[in-house]
Amino acid sequence: MNILSPSLLSIDFNHIERNAKVLDEAGVKWFHLDVMDGTFVRNISFGPPVIKCIRKVTDSFFDVHLMINEPIRYIDAFADAGADMLTVHYEACKDLQETIDAVKAAGMKVGIAVNPETPVHWLEYYINQVDMVLIMSVNPGFGGQKFMPIALTKLQEVKALAEERNPELLIEVDGGITVDNVQDVLDAGANVVVAGSAVFKGDKKANIAAFMEKLNA
Numbered sequence: 071m072n073i074l075s076p077s078l079l080s081i082d083f084n085h086i087e088r089n090a091k092v093l094d095e096a097g098v099k100w101f102h103l104d105v106m107d108g109t110f111v112r113n114i115s116f117g118p119p120v121i122k123c124i125r126k127v128t129d130s131f132f133d134v135h136l137m138i139n140e141p142i143r144y145i146d147a148f149a150d151a152g153a154d155m156l157t158v159h160y161e162a163c164k165d166l167q168e169t170i171d172a173v174k175a176a177g178m179k180v181g182i183a184v185n186p187e188t189p190v191h192w193l194e195y196y197i198n199q200v201d202m203v204l205i206m207s208v209n210p211g212f213g214g215q216k217f218m219p220i221a222l223t224k225l226q227e228v229k230a231l232a233e234e235r236n237p238e239l240l241i242e243v244d245g246g247i248t249v250d251n252v253q254d255v256l257d258a259g260a261n262v263v264v265a266g267s268a269v270f271k272g273d274k275k276a277n278i279a280a281f282m283e284k285l286n287a
């Protein structure tokens with residue numbers, strides 16, 4: 071069963087409670103929360119206090135994507151805010167092993183994210199220690215960008231490695247995913263799909279239904 075994880079970067083925060091309800095009613099089980107620090111990426115979004123507020127209006131699984139340098143500093147704050155999984159960037163951690171261990175020790179699931187230009191061969195060492203690998207299909211920082219096909223090759227590589235070393239691994243893809251290209255990422259090995267603009271632009275319910283049809287086919 072594939073998972074849709076709508077990126078709340080594109081949600082209308084003026085009506086967060088109402089919008090979260092729409093997602094819940096449409097059958098969405100995961101919320102993707104993009105945390106940006108203005109340093110690791112050239113944008114600032116939100117942090118633990120906002121996540122804590124969203125936690126009050128939904129029981130969905132909180133898939134928190136940390137686009138911040140040295141995320142190890144904030145693991146307890148995100149646990150307290152209600153995160154279920156923290157995904158940290160390979161490029162943002164001085165000590166990835168220590169960071170993975172700290173997320174697990176705080177009682178959350180853990181993922182590693184990889185930027186489009188970063189190769190994935192080093193994952194061989196970590197793949198059986200994590201719950202998820204996130205392949206970025208845009209340069210992180212902003213929603214609404216165009217999908218980068220290099221992600222397809224990376225998804226195939228991660229899928230092959232996962233089959234050998236961690237068959238339960240969740241393989242997430244994020245950036246520029248639409249109803250028109252989602253089949254390509256599923257075929258390449260993704261089983262968790264993040265979509266922001268393609269979910270929140272226009273009729274959210276219809277967009278989610280269109281994604282769900284492809285994800286559950």
Ligand SMILES: O=C(CO)[C@H](O)[C@H](O)COP(=O)(O)O
Nearest residue numbers: 077210211213214246266267
């Ligand atoms: O991590 C992100 C940006 O860094 C977003 O999750 C991602 O870009 C989703 O937005 P869209 O579907 O509009 O591309």
